[in-house]
Amino acid sequence: MAEYWTIALLGCLSIPYSICASVELSAVKPSVLDGNVSSLPYSQPNHSASSGHHSSEGLSLFVMDYSHVKAPFEIVMWIMLASLAKLGFHLYGRLPAVVPESCLLILVGLLVGGAMYKVWQQPPPVLSTDVFFLFLLPPIVLDAGYFLPIRIFFDNLGSILCYAVLGTFWNVFGIGVSLYGICQVQSFKLSDVSLLQTLLFGSLIAAVDPVAVLSVFEEIHVNEQLHILVFGESLLNDAVTVVLYKLFKAFCKMQVISLEDVLVGISQFFIVGFGGVAVGIFFGLITALTTRFTGKIQVIEPLFVFLYSYLSYLTSEVFHYSGIMA
Known part of the structure; x- marks a missing residue:
């Protein structure tokens, strides 16, 4: 019964968000919808009282100014929807047994994002690397590091570093060189793709995120050493791939290396x-x-x-x- 209440609460929270978005859209001028203006109109301060004239607008019992709280409101709603979705997945035990939790969260994001796009009829904001590295990544890393079993982690640090560093290097260069070789095939017509670009792409996808594997490990109570090897490698390989990504990105901007x-x-x-x-x-x-x-x-x-x-x-x-x- 609890899972149905969670789903209903998700729907109830989505309704006011859509209403506020539609109200904001209706307040936009036609030139904004045509793509000529990117900013939303805002209310100018009324200085008629100070000049001795009476205001032409009377008092209202109900005033709605979504643009005033747009940014914090959307942030809170996104966090609330993600938290309730995660809660609903755990209460409704059938879904995580069939589909990994990370895939379910991605599906919820696609559904909510599609609904927002249908309401706004405008291109969504682009997630930049600065926003990801400065705001989204730190709490994820803090959560993983804070609940890390320190003793068994340092006992297996050598094996973890071997998998995280050498294994990630192997993945990055293996993927990058293989893609570069494929791009040189004439039938694909991708000969203008450079080796640095394929290595940059390889650094993006080389790190494996074993969220589903770790959740299965916790359910079946797998060997603790095997669990820390997979978990520790997934924690440190992110650092390796981030360094390689920034390095290859800098190389791509250079004319001569x-x-x-x-x-x-x-x-x-x-x-x-x-x-x-x-x-x-x-x-x-x-x-x-x-x-x-x-x-x-x-x-x-x-x-x-x-x-x-x-x-x-x-x-x-x-x-x-x-x-x-x-």
């Missing part, structure tokens, strides 16, 4: 990794020192953990270190 640039890129890979670890250790010590004085005000301890973790990530990004390792 010399041997010195290649050596600097290889050195940068190690500097980025170990620099991120150093920044993480530094802020970890500061967090431990700060929480020593929060015995009587423990309510702010979670805030310190979140802020110092996020500050560690941002500091690593300032120096172009690995924020995931930090």
Whole structure:
């Protein structure tokens, strides 16, 4: 019965969002719908009272100004819909047994995004790399690192690094070189694609996200060492692929790549990794020192953990270190 209430609540939350979007769309001028103007109209302040004239507009019992709260309202609604969808999947036990939870969440995103596009009739906003790396990725990494079993992780650190570093390198270069060879076939007419572009694409898809595999491991209570190998590799390979992605992206913007640039890129890979670890250790010590004085005000301890973790990530990004390792 609980799953039906969750589904009904999802629908109820989607209705006001669609209504607000349609109201905002109806307030847009025809020139906006034609693509000539990209901004929405806003209400100008009424200065008639200060000049001694009476306002031509009377008071209203009901006023709706969606544009005033558009950004925070949409963020809260998206988080609420994703949370309720995740809750509904766990309450309704049949779906996760057939389809992985990550696929179900993607399906919900497609449905809600399609409904938004039908209501707005405008191109959706584009997700930039800065938004992903600065706002979406840090809480995911913090969640994975905070609940990481530390003892067994460090006991198997050598094997995890072997899979995460060497295995990811093998995947990236294997995918990139294979795609480059396929593009050189004349029948495909893709000979203008360079090796760096295929390596950049390989760095995007080389990292495997074993969410469905780990969920199955938890259900069948698999061996703890096997679980930490898969989980630890999935955590560290993200750092490797992010570094490779930024490296190949910088190479693609260069007109000429010399041997010195290649050596600097290889050195940068190690500097980025170990620099991120150093920044993480530094802020970890500061967090431990700060929480020593929060015995009587423990309510702010979670805030310190979140802020110092996020500050560690941002500091690593300032120096172009690995924020995931930090």
